[in-house]
Amino acid sequence: MLKGPATVQFIEAVEDPGEELLDRVFFALSDPVRRAILERVGEEALLVSELAAPFDISLQAVSRHIQVLVRAGLVRQERTGRISRCSLVAGPIYAAAVWINRYSKYWQEQFDLLAATLQDIDERRARKRPAATRGRRRRTSPRR
Numbered sequence: 251m252l253k254g255p256a257t258v259q260f261i262e263a264v265e266d267p268g269e270e271l272l273d274r275v276f277f278a279l280s281d282p283v284r285r286a287i288l289e290r291v292g293e294e295a296l297l298v299s300e301l302a303a304p305f306d307i308s309l310q311a312v313s314r315h316i317q318v319l320v321r322a323g324l325v326r327q328e329r330t331g332r333i334s335r336c337s338l339v340a341g342p343i344y345a346a347a348v349w350i351n352r353y354s355k356y357w358q359e360q361f362d363l364l365a366a367t368l369q370d371i372d373e374r375r376a377r378k379r380p381a382a383t384r385g386r387r388r389r390t391s392p393r394r
Contacts, residue, residue: 271323275346278322283307284315288338291325295337298327 278284287301302312316336319325323342328335 271342272346272349274322275324275342278318278324279346281315281318283312284319287312287315287319287336288324288343291336291338295335298334298336301336 279288283305286305290296290301290304298313298316299309301316302309305312316325316327319336320327324339326337326339328337
């Protein structure tokens with residue numbers, strides 16, 4: 251169960267994501283390196299050096315990507331001395347998913363139309379198949 255300020259941020263982000271938050275989240279998600287970083291911090295909190303390890307870019311470049319994620323509210327960066335650990339903040343992603351889901355009715359209508367069309371095609375084929383195969387003998391190869 252979430253407790254404290256993280257709970258408040260999560261609830262606020264979901265209830266009223268706001269244009270600025272959505273802009274920052276979608277901008278942050280637009281880059282494949284940032285999406286990969288999010289996948290990794292979604293599993294566990296990691297040091298910046300651990301996040302940078304699989305990428306063929308500098309530690310400084312990874313740090314800039316992390317800062318974009320922090321500004322979008324997607325990552326929390328906690329510093330202890332020179333050590334910086336990053337963890338996922340799910341609220342803004344959930345808020346973006348809720349916003350996107352508002353439009354699901356439009357693509358669901360298209361899927362429903364496609365399903366009806368495919369069913370109609372299958373039914374037509376099924377009606378034609380018996381008539382086309384009537385009167386034809388199946389050739390069988392002699393058994394040996």
